[in-house]
Amino acid sequence: MTSEQNPEYYPKAYDNTKFLHSSHARTIRILAEYLEPQARLRQEKIRGTVVFFGSARALSTTDSMLRLKYAEEQVRITPSKDAEDALRQAEVIHRLSRYHDDAVRLSFLLTKYFQSVPDVRDRHVVCSGGGPGLMEAANRGAKEAGGKTIGLTISLPHEQSNNPHLDPQHTFHFHYFFMRKYWFMYLARALVVFPGGFGTMDELFEVLTLMQTQKVKKKLPIILYGSEYWNEVLNFDAMVKWGVVSQEDLKLIRQFDVPDEAFEYLKRQVDLH
Numbered sequence: 001m002t003s004e005q006n007p008e009y010y011p012k013a014y015d016n017t018k019f020l021h022s023s024h025a026r027t028i029r030i031l032a033e034y035l036e037p038q039a040r041l042r043q044e045k046i047r048g049t050v051v052f053f054g055s056a057r058a059l060s061t062t063d064s065m066l067r068l069k070y071a072e073e074q075v076r077i078t079p080s081k082d083a084e085d086a087l088r089q090a091e092v093i094h095r096l097s098r099y100h101d102d103a104v105r106l107s108f109l110l111t112k113y114f115q116s117v118p119d120v121r122d123r124h125v126v127c128s129g130g131g132p133g134l135m136e137a138a139n140r141g142a143k144e145a146g147g148k149t150i151g152l153t154i155s156l157p158h159e160q161s162n163n164p165h166l167d168p169q170h171t172f173h174f175h176y177f178f179m180r181k182y183w184f185m186y187l188a189r190a191l192v193v194f195p196g197g198f199g200t201m202d203e204l205f206e207v208l209t210l211m212q213t214q215k216v217k218k219k220l221p222i223i224l225y226g227s228e229y230w231n232e233v234l235n236f237d238a239m240v241k242w243g244v245v246s247q248e249d250l251k252l253i254r255q256f257d258v259p260d261e262a263f264e265y266l267k268r269q270v271d272l273h
Contacts, residue, residue, distance in 0.1 A: 054134025107141025
């Protein structure tokens, strides 16, 4: 039987899923992660974002308090090393929870503000990595403000994917980290970095490198939110002391601890055209 008699025997290249998922078609898959988001973003008229980065492990104050009380009860009822370890972890998560609530508040304020901007082209939206924790907090605040919000998710083997505050049409799922980072950076009009781990650090330092080397020339205010955390885990002054960055480089960053103050700063700094 020929391919003309049975078209499924030799499918057209763009219908050949075995080929498209093979190493030979990697370039096509990369290109798809550029073109498909571009098409949908244009359809949704999203031209700019305020990007929120932060830990996937943070809980709200309410949820973290419930976890803490449960851990305390377990230590009281059945004391053990495992119960004590769980209590210590719950205490750390509860300490982190204030940033979750602050992210919700800041996202809410920004979304309300951008909705009020007269020119629809300047109605930027809050963007996160689309996962749980501080990413979810960012999308939640925007959703509660009645605005659009987008998530750029990534396929990982051991982490939850989309958070419940994302609509399907505003969710973009990536396989390649570098294509996801491209869309974070390309649309960004500002960056707010909450406490986070390796992934957050990776995203922060990639943006700082692009800004320092002027590979990105647009105005891009960068906030490190939570000075207690950032001053403990990063020592930028030591980097200046050792001569690996300049004092001028540190002007790329501003620190804030109050959502309303961060909002007022961003309102002044974010370009609307």
